Amino acid sequence: MVSAPGYVNAEITASVCQLRSVSIHGYSRKGDINIGGIFSLYIGEPASHILFTELREAALCKRVYEKLLALIFTTEEIQNDPELLPNVTLGYVIYDSCSAISRALEGTMRLLTGQRKTIPNYNCQALSSVVAVVGDSYSSTSMPMARLLGLYKFPQISYAATVMALSDKHQFPSFLRTIPTDLLQSIGIVHLLFYFGWTWIGLLSDSSDYGLQGSLIVKEELVKAGACIAFSETIPAVYSEMKIQYISDIVRKTSANVIVIYSTDVALYPVMEVIALNNVTGKVWIASDGWAQSYLFSKNEFLRTLQGTLGFLVRRGDMSGFHEYIYSLNPYNNPDDIFLKMFWELVFDCKLHILDKTNMNITEESKICSGDETLEGMKLDFFQFTDLRYTYNIYNAVYSIAHALHDMISCRRGEGPFYNGTCAFMYDLQPWQFFYYIKNIRFRNKESEEVFFDVNGNPPGLYSILNWQVTPENTFRYLDIGRFDSTAADNQKLAVNLSEMLWNKGHEKVPQSLCSESCSAGxxxxxxxxxxxxxxxxxxxxxxxxxxxxxxxxxxxxxxxxxxxxxxxxxxxKVVEFLSYEEPLGAALAAVSTFLEMATVAVLTIFIKYRHTPIVKANNRGLSYLLLFSLMSCFLCSFLFIGCPTHKTCMLRQATFGIIFTLSLSCILAKTIVVVIAFSARKPNSNMQKYSDPRLPKFLAILCTIVQTIECVSWLIVSPPFPDENISSVTGKIILECNEVSPVAFWCMLSYMGLLAVVSLVVAFLSRKLPDSFNEAKFITFSMLVFVSVWMSFIPAYLSTQGKYMVVVEIFAIVSSGAGLLLCIFIAKCYIILLRPEMNTKDYVMGKGTFKNGKD
Structure with a gap:
């Protein structure tokens, strides 16, 4: 049965010693089961407009009134649903907290006790007057309510309280909400900041838990992700003109173009008023849901400052039939609805002529409401039917209670919290038992949105991103340009439509907010x-x-x-570099080496063909053959240096070069010593006669070569060279080379060759004037001069070059020194053999017969 509608209005009597208080308004329509509601239907002026000596009555907020109507509308809609609660009549008891903690607590006590006298732990009824409470609008009033209701595990569902502390189930065990927590909003704001690449951020918050906790999370998430805070200021709880001017100066002077403000609209208004007065433009304001769509900032003075603001606001929904319900309202049809009476008189600027105790102040001058007034078609923006957000949260909250009642009555959710596994009758229901059902509800509403609470009593984080745009009529329109969904994948949480966005004056494209310009690649x-x-x-x-x-x-x-x-x-x-046959330099050196190799073969062929002639037999022709063979090998070993280095070529190139050139020098040294011994031995009583053994030159050449061979073999055994990639010598190139491993062994090898060359040069120089017609010592002297000159030049050239040019220098030294030996020693002999055969006689060779050497 539905009890008769009743109006609740209690005046707190003021005595001489009591503070002035404002009356508490309430409205109820009782049913089998009642839902409580606490709404902040009145809103005061911003603090900057109120003197500290005054206490003004607050004015009914038209836009907040639709939230109360949402509870009544949803209750009636559920009542007409034949499946949800078919045999249960839902009622409601509603009080106005007027945004005051004391009023919110007083209304809560009345809901708990069912009495006009708010006496704790006292209830003359078997049950509370309500099974759950919907409200309040602000975190500051919802938190004290939650502490009180939590003592009894009494279910409370807030539609607008977002402060994170309310997720703590130890402090607020029976608190639930249909609006996401500030934690998710803060994370969403950070996602938005990084989406646009903003890393130099200003932070401004009010002094409430809502502002302080929300801005703290934003700061922590920004710092964690590598962004920086340009400034962080708190709006004072008590109006301070000095502090507000200080904040305004910081905002005006900061280099940060993006400022996040976590505050309620009432707390922010005095600060934004001064900022607008100082003509601060060009900033991008990121608004939390506390002021993201506030009518307080719709005045012309804020248009230039706040144009382009990006606001986070809970997602909007649709309540089918809601606007028709509002348009059908009439205070004459609902004479007990005190809130509708006040609203009607405010909207139509008239007085209702309803004869009851609540309306005895009608004067003759007052305009009487005829009752024919209608809300439909009015241009005043009282309700926003296309942008229902908090109102939609109330809709979901009431349906959550209804579904929980349905589950309880239907004995769903298992056996439930009742004694002996039974289901309780609704008239024998305790708050903590009903809370078991309501915290576990999960259903889809008429918009197919899934409604549920997590372990902390929070819904998923679904937000719209609003862009404040100035219309031709000099008002703000709040365009929905994006969304944030905390349940989506990381790369899909945020979606923004950049094409529809407008920025503050001076920004044609996305503004930047950086302490330092980005460093480009490189x-x-x-x-x-x-x-x-x-x-x-x-x-x-x-x-x-x-x-x-x-x-x-x-x-x-x-x-x-x-x-x-x-x-x-x-x-x-990197360019891979080595001396290859394909490049001109490598091909040229290979060609020169080939030519000299062929020339040496030709000389050797001539010497073999004319081996019985005196000029070939002179000065030991066996050494000449050995010298020519070593020169052939010298020219061939240059090919070990051309081409991509391999393990074999690296092992052979230096050792082969050293041994072969040592053999050449040993032969030259032996030939020089043979000349000296031959001329010295012909003197009477000369000690050189005992060294005139024809085997001595060969023995000397082999001995000198063995010394070098031992050194080179030791080098290959102890520290063998290997192919290497030199990446540090030449910028941007990889030099494929042979790593000699032991530079000491390399220079010892060259030093030994140098020693042989110098000794040969000295001996040949001293014997250059020996009396023969064809004095070979002269040619050896010239050849040694060429050889020493080449290799003396080789040392600085080799040390000053890098990469393939080191190989080129060494090949050039090998080829040029070998060519010098070939030309200086053998070219004159070949000339006589081929072109001047008349000179190829023993008499000519022995210098008019004075030199006789019968054996070679």
């Missing part, structure tokens, strides 16, 4: 001492390093086969 960030991490200098990467992204913290080295390009933003493959 540079790295260098932190500045005493500055936040976002304030840095850009330094070019060091040689051999790159950065291939903007704002790189550090440069990275290229791989072994890579090298930075000129911009140092990517690695390019």
């Amino acid at each position: 540079y790295r960030k260098a932190p500045q001492p005493g500055q936040p991490i976002c304030c840095f200098k850009c330094i070019m990467c060091s040689q051999g390093e790159i950065s291939n992204q903007t704002d790189a913290v550090a440069c990275v080295k290229c791989a072994k086969d890579g090298w930075p390009n000129e911009r140092q933003d990517k690695c390019i493959t």
Whole structure:
């Protein structure tokens, strides 16, 4: 049965010693089961408009009134549903908290006790007057309510209280809400900031738990992700003109173009009023849901300052039939609805002529409401039927209670919390028992949105992102340009439609908010001492390093086969360098070596063919053959230096070169000593006669060569050369070379060859004037001069070159010195043999017969 509608209005009597108080208004329509509601239907003026000596009555807020109507509308809609609660009549008991904690607590006590006298732990009824409470609008009033209701595990569902502390089930065990917690909103704001690349952020918050906790999470998430806070200020709880001017100056002077404000509209208004007065423009304001769509900032003075603001607001929904319900309202049809009476008189500026105790102040001057007034078609923006957000949350809250009642009555959710596994009758219901059902509900509403509460009593985080745009009529329109869904995948949580966005004046495209300009690729960030991490200098990467992204913290080295390009933003493959046959230099050296090899073969052929002639037999022709063979090998060993180095060529090239050239020098030294011994032995009583053994030259040549062979073999055994990739000698190149491993062994080998060359030069020089017509010592002297000159020039040239040019220098030294020996020693002999045979006689060779050497 439905009890008769009743109006509840209690005046707190003021005595001489009591503070002035405002009356508490309430309205009820009782049913079998009642839902309680606490709404902040009145709103006061901003603090900057109220003197501290005054206490003004607040005015009914038209836009908040629709939330109360949402509870009544949803209750009636459920009542007409034949399946949800078919045999149960839902009623409601509603009180206005007027945004005051004391009023919210007084209304809560009345709901708990069912009495006009709010006496704790006292209830003359078997049950509370309600099974659950919907409300309140603000976190500041919802928290004290939740503490009180939590003592009894009495279910409370808030539609607008977002402060994170309410998720603590130890402090607020029976608190639930249909609006996401500030934690998710703060994370969404950070996602939005990084979506636009903003890393230099200003923070402003009010002094409530809502502002302080929300801004703290934003700060922590920003710092964790690498952004920086340009400033962080708190709006004072008590109006302070000095503090507000200080905040305004910081906002005006800061280099940060993006400022996040976590505050309620009433607390923010005095600060924004001064900021607008100082003509601050060009900033991007990020609004929390506390002021993201507030009518307080719809005045012309805020248009230039707040244009382009981005606001986070809970997602909107649709309540089918809601606007028809509101348009059908008439106070004459609902004479007990005190809130409708006040609303009607405010909207139509008239007085209702309803004869009851609540309306005895009608005067003759008052305009009487005829009762024919209608809300439909009015241009005044009382209700926003296309943008229902908090109202939609109330809709879901009431349906949550209804579904919980349905589950309880139907004995769903298992056996429930009742004694002996039974289901309780609704008239024998305790709050903690009903809370079991309501916290576990899960259903889809008429919009197919899934409604449920997590373990902390919170719904999923679903937000709309609003863009404040100035219309031609000089008002703000709040365009929905994006969304944030906390339940989506990381790369799909945020979606923004940039094409529909408008920014503040001076920004045609996305504004930047950076302490330092981004470092382009090829540079790295260098932190500045005493500055936040976002304030840095850009330094070019060091040689051999790159950065291939903007704002790189550090440069990275290229791989072994890579090298930075000129911009140092990517690695390019190094040029592989070695002396190849395909390149002109390698081909030329190979051609010269081939030609000299053929020339040496030709000389050897001539000498073999004319081996019985005196000029060939002179001065030991066996040494001449051995010398020509060694020169042939010298020219051939140059091919070991051309081409890509391999393990075999690296092992052979230096050792082969050293041994063969040592053999050549040993032969020359032996030939020189043979000449000296031959001329000295013909003197009477000369001691040189005992050294005139024809085997001595060969023995000397072999002995000198064996010494070098031992040294080279030892080198190959102890520290064998190997092919290597030299990446450090020449910038941007990989030099394929033979690593000699032991430079000491290499230079010892050359030193030994140098020693033989010098001794040969000295001996040949001393014997250059021996009395023969064909004095070979002269030619050996010239050849040794060429040889020593070439290799003396080789040393500085070899040490001053890198890469393949070191190989070129060594091949050139080998070829040129070998060519010098071939030409200086053998060209004159070949000339006589081929072109002047008349000179190829014993008499000519022995210098008019004075030199006789019958054996070679």
